[in-house]
Amino acid sequence: MDISPEKLADAYRLMKTIREFEERMRSEYQQGKLPGFIHIYRNQEAVAVAACLDMTNEDYIASTHRGHGHCIAKGCEIEAMLLELACKEDGLCNGKGGSMHIADMSKGMLGANAIVGGGPPIAAGAALTAKTLGNGAVSMAFIGDGASDQGTVAESLNLAVVLQLPMIFMYENNRYAEFTKSPKPDGRIAERAGAFRYASRGSGWQRLLCDVRCVPARDHARPRGWRPHGNRSGVQPLLRPLRGRSSGVPRSGRAGAGARCERSDTAISGGFACCSAECRDHCRDRRRYPGRDRPWLRDDIRSRRPDTG
């Protein structure tokens, strides 16, 4: 295990931030206080956090319709996120996008996406930028198990191999796509990518924080000896199927989404459970999770600014 207790504590803090943020957004949404469709990232925290833990603002991610956790993990400012979810003028996208289109170019967060499967080609394009400029950046696409069926995903897998792009395909298999339970047997996603000769690193989210597969993943996608042009060897896109679970949000009037809400799990403690005792103690010592500033607990956020954009 090659992760420091400090880093693990950071990871835990981020996961806890996502959890608290999402719990609050869920209750706001259920009370009808947030517009549009909101997809909650609860129970998948470990995936986003581990995936982005070793990334900088120069690296890119292309998110999904379930994008809040990815935003937080990538370092987006929480208050501006809140304002965007409430569609306020000072939100990350001036309230023009809302939850399903939240984005922050300054953080390399290329947008949540209301088109399932819309993200991977965009991430491939960002990887092409990184390759062309030779700046060493890495690009990652988050892909739901449902989204993995879209042609755009297969096309991006192929393109990334053909163009030898520094790209990671991060699958989040929560075994549901909207109301439909995924009929895909576990592992099939990785097998598909194998057809494109991908190196695939599969593991459950439980082991994520211990294994910190993301660090080697990132190094793998951005290999040593990387040069912008003419270097065709050694660069290999990487596929990572991970499992987590999330919950949908029932909204009165929308038929039956409640079933998904009932499914809950313990990604955070699960992540913890398999940490070493040393790490766990270290995290416990620091009682500030997720930090003192919790804007999502304040009630003034909704009324504070006019939602004109």
Place this chain on the structure above:
Amino acid sequence: MKMSIREAINQTLHQEMARDERVIVLGEDVASDQGGVYGITEGLPAKFGVHRVIDTPITESAIVGAAGGAALTGLRPVAELMFVDFLGVCLDQILNQIAKFRYMFGGQARTPVVIRTMIGAGTGTGPQHSQILYPLLAAIPGIKVVTPANAADAKGLLTTAIRDDDPVIFCEHKALYMDECEVPEGEYLLPFGQARTAVQGSDITIVGMSRTAVIAEQAAAQLAQKGVSAEVIDLRTLSPLDESTILESLAKTGRLVVVDESNPYCSMASEIAGLAVEQGFDTLDAPVKRVTSPHTPVPATPCLEAEYVPSVERVMAAVEETLSY
């Protein structure tokens, strides 16, 4: 019987599937207990089985394309494209494939496929879930585009669509699903290319479609109180387009306002304004006015979204401007 558009569509699917076993339904979540996001396909899998009510993976190109292929070879599929915005994912199968078969293969092919899809703003879901896009579809020769504004029309037009031998895109405005009206019992068909004169009038013609037909009717009611007699035409189908009903009404009133939730360029409003100028020029007493959405994506912010779509107030203002020309 009084029912909502949602119920009328559900009932029609039940009736047509019972009548003809070649009718199948396929799409994302259509066989779920909830009957999809808005419960439109509720009860179908229990009645007709999951071999005829088919849950698909999230793969719009293949859903629409396979529905086209099945139609070409003898089935009568009703495919669901959950939101019309997802047209972006599957446009080739519509534009270059199913719309072309009949003509391109010299008339030997039939493609009796219906693509049901949700259109329109009003749910605060932002740029990728709120578009109208029917002018884009109406611009493609080889497909028919249907835009019901009430439950009775939804039933009559969907029945016709399922029995039609050409591809039909059936556009359901999500803000209208719960609107109720009297719906004829039993078998009910409405011909394509025949507009509905929703309100008779003599001072001005207001043309609408889908939700804007409802808005036009509301505006007409308010205008009546001000002593203005507005005639409201609900197009019902955009392709084929009932040109003669529009031109006849224009000949009577001499003034025309078109209300259309599309973006203004290359909109249905532009098409109808063009028709009026080209074929109704002598009857026009004032310039044609178009009331549309602006030339921007749909904002997620509810307060901007409310300003974005045509409203009764904007229709009233356009009518007053036209009358005082």
